[in-house]
Amino acid sequence: MKKIKDYNSDYAKKIVEWFRDAPLFVDETREVFSKKTDRAELITERIAAPCPTVVRFAENLGVTIDRVLFWRDNDKDFAAAYEQAMYFQEEWLMNAAGLGFYNSSMSIMALKANHGWAEKNEKQPFREELKQVLVEFVKGKEKNFEKSYSEDTGNLFSINETTLSD
DSSP, rough: OOOOHHHHHHHHHHHHHHHHTOEEEEEEEEEETTTTTTEEEEEEEEOOOOOOOOOHHHHHSOOOHHHHHHHHHHHHHHHHHHHHHHHHHHHHHHHHHHSSSSOOHHHHHHHHHOOOOOOOOOOOOTTOOOOOOHHHHOTTOOOEEEEEOOTTOOOOOEEEEEEEEO
């Protein structure tokens, strides 16, 4: 493969670290005036950190997202690292939503759009080969039963339709 002139082999390691080490939250300190004490107080709140994205990674390197995607498409080591980074992003989204730092609906939508998530369809698809079986017990009439197994129907017993005369 041809060497890409603006690509550094350290970028494969950096993209994995960028997504793996992304914080879920940051502590934000701000000054708030308290009417109770009649003076300003510093309060610290834990807020959601920005979601680690390829756009932010590219910005951190000082390149465009198109450049990062070009490296992914043209360097096998970077492509493998990019894929691993996407797994870390998937985990990050699940954790951030689970801890309440991000809206779970938005996280689910991001996981569906970017990570192939789908909701399970609880309904089973219709199978045409299923057959309805009616079992009838009638006193005085006998039917012939044959013990067999059919791979087509999955039946263990089949009923010979001929009825013995009374």
